[in-house]
Amino acid sequence: MTVVLEPNRAEANYWRSIWRFRELMFFLSWRDVSVRYKQTVIGVTWVLLRPLLTMLIFVAFRRMVGLRANEAPEAILVFAAVLPWQLFSTALSEASGSLISNSNLITKVYFPRLIIPIAAVATALVDFLVTLAILALLMLWEGYAPGWQVLLLPIFVVLTLCLASGFGLLLAALNVKYRDFRYVVPFIVQFGLFISPIAFKTQDVPEQWRLLYSMNPIVGIIDGFRWCILRGDVPLEWFTLACSFLVTALCVWLGLAYFRRVERGFADVI
């Protein structure tokens, strides 16, 4: 196996390399998850508290504003949106900062750099699985059983991961050269919290804004999650779903292309 190194020559076996280093992806993810909970007292409980508290705050907000939910218990309605939002925002935040926080690896060891942000997204997935378990308990407590739609939930999980990854790759690569971008991510997350249907339903949005509003890819994802979990009682519009898929595909393509292009210069700039 001969490897040739030349200026501006993309690595011929990039994807094969990624496969070869797949265990490293697991190790980096495992490292981040383990370290997070070492030497903490409430560490593990924080993963449980965060989504529950978020959900409670939103339910309180709804009561305050006077929004009604007839289709399903309010707690589950909100939690069903908190779930994907948390996955997306955590995955995005972790992925976009991952290259900088692993700069010591980038300057000293070789492996396909794509592994780093992907491992970060995997770490967010672990949190998601815990939160999913909480949802199951919540539904058990409310006595609310899901319908056949819940079997399609994995599709939307994958969609969320793709969106977060694509966006995350783009931001991670940009962040290496232009450090401003680390301020962009918290802003996106904050802004997104307001324009995404977490506290409200898509149906609550007035008709004239609906088109623009649907351009936000998270809308389709959250609606999808709600549709799956709430037995299809909350409708899922084809248009929003199509928008989500399209924007996600665009993000993934853009993120991947940009990342691969500037990857070679990371060690020099970081």
Place this chain on the structure above:
Amino acid sequence: MSELAVRIDGLGKKYRVRHQRAGYTALRDVIAEKVGNLFTRNATTSNSTYEDFWALKDVSFEIRRGEAIGVIGRNGAGKSTLLKILSQITEPSAGRIELDGRVASLLEVGTGFHPELTGRENIYLNGAILGMSRAEIRRKFDEIVAFAEVERFLDTPVKHFSSGMYVRLAFGVAAHLETEILIVDEVLAVGDVEFQKKCLGKMSEVAQGGRTVLFVSHNMGAIRRLTERCILLEKGRVRADTSSQEAIDLYVKESGAGWANGTFVRPASRPADAPFFVERVTTRPSLDEGPVSTFDCDQPIVICIDYNATRRVHGLYAYMTLTRADGTVVYEGDSRDIRVNPFDSMGAGQSRLVVKIPPRILGPGTYQIYLSFSSVSDSYGNQIDSPGIVGEFHLDDTATPRGNHRNGYLSTILDWSLRPVSNDTRELIDQ
């Protein structure tokens, strides 16, 4: 499978050095600059100028399968850049490299070690980072732990390890990499003398085991022991590609701030709060003569260490080792060996420590002098000043027929004599 493991042709690496801005690039500055450019006629940017700096230029050489070569050169000569490119961490700017076989690089000891994880966990993590599969690590786990001698502490977080244990563990993982090509950058310079010997031994095993190895080190003894061929880099270019001995001699001769002609001028700058700092070291045949680097076995070697002290350092003592070309430490001692440590009556200001090596003790050959100054009781700490390897001197034995062919470590002239033996005493002996 070809004969060559590594083929480098016309390699160059260029960095763009920007004069003006210190700190990170902010997008707003880039945008502001570009917008500014729209309004100015000239192409020259207002705030910064660029300079192309070639860290490596026109480097070409080949390494055959199973060969172990050294790469030496001053700091800034391009050694680390060369290794980074070979390890695929950074991209060449010009030229072409062909690598036949998988490459594992040791550019730093303990890459990716996380202080919160235990020794066991870090072995797996570090191994994975260096390219080993989980199965491979599991297979070699016991060997690694035995090499590093940390059995008892496997389940303690690494942040509680002493620096020695840390380094042993890190090196232990790295030493068991099993790729066809291995690149090692100065990692042999870690740990105490015992450990360095162990590392050297392991590297020697690796080199002789048929793997292709590339060593970078400042430790000439290690280079001489581990490699037969050496590349000398100077300012990014290949200055020499010859036998290790020749390359090292050339390097030593060329080093301005090195130990040319018996004089060593300290290249580092003095830390601001250091109470004691060695400035110059010279080797002479006697105090009245000038510095030289070659001596006869019949001559004493007077080592003059010129230092500057801002105040008296309590409990200060000087520590010195003499090491042969093959890495053996032939002498170790410190200034407390004599009844009265000369530093007990030291004062502030510039002064000179004189150490005399009597004639006819050390055998012919080349020796490296290592110096360090420590104290157990001073407020500055234990390590007062560590000049490290300050010089080399060469001994020739011209006075005896055996001369420079003498093996062993000593050149002591023993007392050989013939004595007659009387009949009575012979009977006593025969009984």
